[in-house]
Amino acid sequence: MLLIPTEDEVVALLRETGALRSGHFEYPNGLHSDRYLQVGMAMRHHETARLLSVALSRKLRAHPDVRAILGELSIVAPATGGLPVAYGVGEALRAKQVYWAERSEEEGTGPLRFRPFQEPAPGEKVLLVDDTLRSGRKLTQLRQLIESYGAKVVGLAVIIYQPNPETPSFGDLPFYYLAKLDAMYYWDSAEAAEKTKIAGPVEKVWI
Numbered sequence: 001m002l003l004i005p006t007e008d009e010v011v012a013l014l015r016e017t018g019a020l021r022s023g024h025f026e027y028p029n030g031l032h033s034d035r036y037l038q039v040g041m042a043m044r045h046h047e048t049a050r051l052l053s054v055a056l057s058r059k060l061r062a063h064p065d066v067r068a069i070l071g072e073l074s075i076v077a078p079a080t081g082g083l084p085v086a087y088g089v090g091e092a093l094r095a096k097q098v099y100w101a102e103r104s105e106e107e108g109t110g111p112l113r114f115r116p117f118q119e120p121a122p123g124e125k126v127l128l129v130d131d132t133l134r135s136g137r138k139l140t141q142l143r144q145l146i147e148s149y150g151a152k153v154v155g156l157a158v159i160i161y162q163p164n165p166e167t168p169s170f171g172d173l174p175f176y177y178l179a180k181l182d183a184m185y186y187w188d189s190a191e192a193a194e195k196t197k198i199a200g201p202v203e204k205v206w207i
Contacts (some may be wrong), residue, residue, distance in 0.1 A: 004055045007179040017042040026204045031164060035183040036205055039131035039159050043084040052159050052178065053088025059176045060093060060157060072096055074126045076146065078112065078138035082130035085159055089129055101142055112141045122150030133158045136167045
């Protein structure tokens with residue numbers, strides 16, 4: 001495997017670790033898909049986590065603007081689920097610090113916020129890092145939250161880019177990922193079963 005694995009190699013690794021599964025899945029927003037991805041399954045294994053994090057960091061180092069600010073770069077995740085990737089990339093880049101945001105309500109439905117005394121400083125240079133970009137809602141909210149403190153978001157990096165019809169654009173913000181998964185999405189269960197030709201029950205996933 002190369003220093004930066006190919007997209008096919010990344011996908012194969014996800015399948016081997018059980019992080020990528022085929023079937024008929026229903027997401028919380030009602031969309032149906034023929035694939036379910038949970039990068040955290042792959043990040044449970046130290047060697048896999050290190051390989052993916054270092055590979056993503058190499059893509060970041062290749063960008064001269066990012067390379068020039070590594071010593072003052074903060075890496076921020078939109079939730080604790082992205083921390084394994086954030087810490088892995090932070091260690092590989094020798095970033096200044098790593099921290100995260102979280103929901104303000106126990107149910108997990110409130111706006112993102114930082115814990116006391118953990119918020120970004122004005123002018124702080126921030127790289128957003130997560131395991132997957134799917135709907136983009138949390139990363140969009142995190143960017144808005146960080147910028148509300150006067151900090152500057154300099155880029156976005158994820159292991160897997162798996163957009164759905166609702167995924168927003170991040171404009172000209174530099175965006176890095178190791179592989180893109182083009183899963184098929186359907187609003188109707190019967191249509192999904194017919195077009196994906198997958199037999200078996202629908203599995204409802206909560207994330």
